[in-house]
Amino acid sequence: MPLRVVQFGLGPIGRACARLVQSRPALDLVGALDLEAVGRDVGEVLGGEPVGVLVRDDAEAALAAWRPDVVLHTTSSFLDRIEGQIMTCVAAGAHVVSSAEELVWPFERDAGFSERVDAAARRAGVAVVGTGVNPGFVMDLLPVVLSSACARVERVDVWRSVDAGRRRGPLQRKVGAGLSAEAFREREAAGGFGHIGMVESARVLAAGLGWGGVEIEETFGPHVSDADHETEHVTVRAGSVAGIHQTATVRQGGAVRATLTLTMAVGAPDEDRVLIAGDPGLDVVVRGGTFGDTATVAALVNAVPRVAAVRPGLRTVLDLPAAAVGGRSRSVRFGACSR
Incomplete structure (x- = not known):
């Protein structure tokens, strides 16, 4: 069964993530959350054919309806702007893969945030991880x-x-x-x-x-x-x-x-x-x-099938297992290539 994926945020990186998800047989894009494109068909927002799913901004209700396995989160770089969004995804029982740079290693920057998110994710049995190309790959x-x-x-x-x-x-x-x-x-x-x-x-x-x-x-x-x-x-x-x-x-x-x-x-x-x-x-x-826009999108989407393999809680790229393009689990690639 394909993993059910929701795209949270439809800026340039979010739209590129959603299109890459659509190209992966092992992944199923079941919804998208955004403030600007509310009410539009997700497929049309992505430049393709209608898919019969509308963009929504009511995250809690939408996630309850869509029941995603993983949420791809691409809204902000900063912890104080994403905590509520991350907590809503976790409460819906979804793993979270986020492009938020401060989430790649949040522990010293905001210990309170880290403790709250880790505790909530453990209770829900899901993992939360920040990744990308920089931070998340090239320099670390x-x-x-x-x-x-x-x-x-x-x-x-x-x-x-x-x-x-x-x-x-x-x-x-x-x-x-x-x-x-x-x-x-x-x-x-x-x-x-x-x-x-x-x-x-x-x-x-x-x-x-x-x-x-x-x-x-x-x-x-x-x-x-x-x-x-x-x-x-x-x-x-x-x-x-x-x-x-x-x-x-x-x-x-x-x-x-x-x-x-x-x-x-x-x-x-x-x-x-x-x-x-x-x-x-x-x-x-x-x-x-390492071309940042493409590699960031690849790092995020390639992390989707891997995030469920780590222990529940607030995790880092050091916890993610190696994976190939498309999510094949027995690979030595490290997730910065889109194909």
């Missing part, structure tokens, strides 16, 4: 997986460079592309700006490598363009902000154990690199990078 899970070939790991350095000009409009605006340096700093001071999830990636990496008692420092600033760029969504002039440059440094006992460096800017090269100092050392480069 991938280095942890690579370290399995090392007898000793002394230090890990990860670099991710992303051409934001190839990404969706909301992300280009989120990294400040096209702003002046002054406007960038004003937005930064207001909070909720830039890439969310660097600290979460650092926490996952440290936990996956068994490093306890770590301290994490995050730095953040504008990436200024040296050339003009035009995208479908923004105009970037030379000397203005093209995006962000962000780092997270992991220290243990005063020594630097890991650095995570992210450049996400219009016109930046696309490349991911993991450098492990150890025995043996590893230097792995993903040429062309």
Whole structure:
């Protein structure tokens, strides 16, 4: 029997998730929740033929009617904005796979939230997990997986460079592309700006490598363009902000154990690199990078058949078993490919 899936949130990522679910024989898209597309046929919202199911915004009643096995949740990055949504899904007896970056490792950021969600999920016999490509794969899970070939790991350095000009409009605006340096700093001071999830990636990496008692420092600033760029969504002039440059440094006992460096800017090269100092050392480069929009959607949908395999409660990507595209359980893939 296919797993019954509800899509919660129909922004660009949510719609892409729902379309990928529709393409999977092992999954059955039975409903969608959203505030903007209420009353429209889900199939038409996704750009296809009508499927006879309307988008709803009454989550509690809709979930009771649809009876999903798993809810794909793609509404917000922040814990304080999603708790009620997650709790409603859990109360309906559904596992939850979410794109919320802060949910990838929520324990230090909000212990109260983590305790409440974990307790509710345990009572309901379901699992809740946050995942994606970054955080959730490139700068955390991938280095942890690579370290399995090392007898000793002394230090890990990860670099991710992303051409934001190839990404969706909301992300280009989120990294400040096209702003002046002054406007960038004003937005930064207001909070909720830039890439969310660097600290979460650092926490996952440290936990996956068994490093306890770590301290994490995050730095953040504008990436200024040296050339003009035009995208479908923004105009970037030379000397203005093209995006962000962000780092997270992991220290243990005063020594630097890991650095995570992210450049996400219009016109930046696309490349991911993991450098492990150890025995043996590893230097792995993903040429062309891991395309974030497609890989995020794949990571979410590929987690659907796996989330039911972990113990009930609030879980992380470190708990999910390896899985192949389409959810075949005996695979060594790690869930960032859509096909």
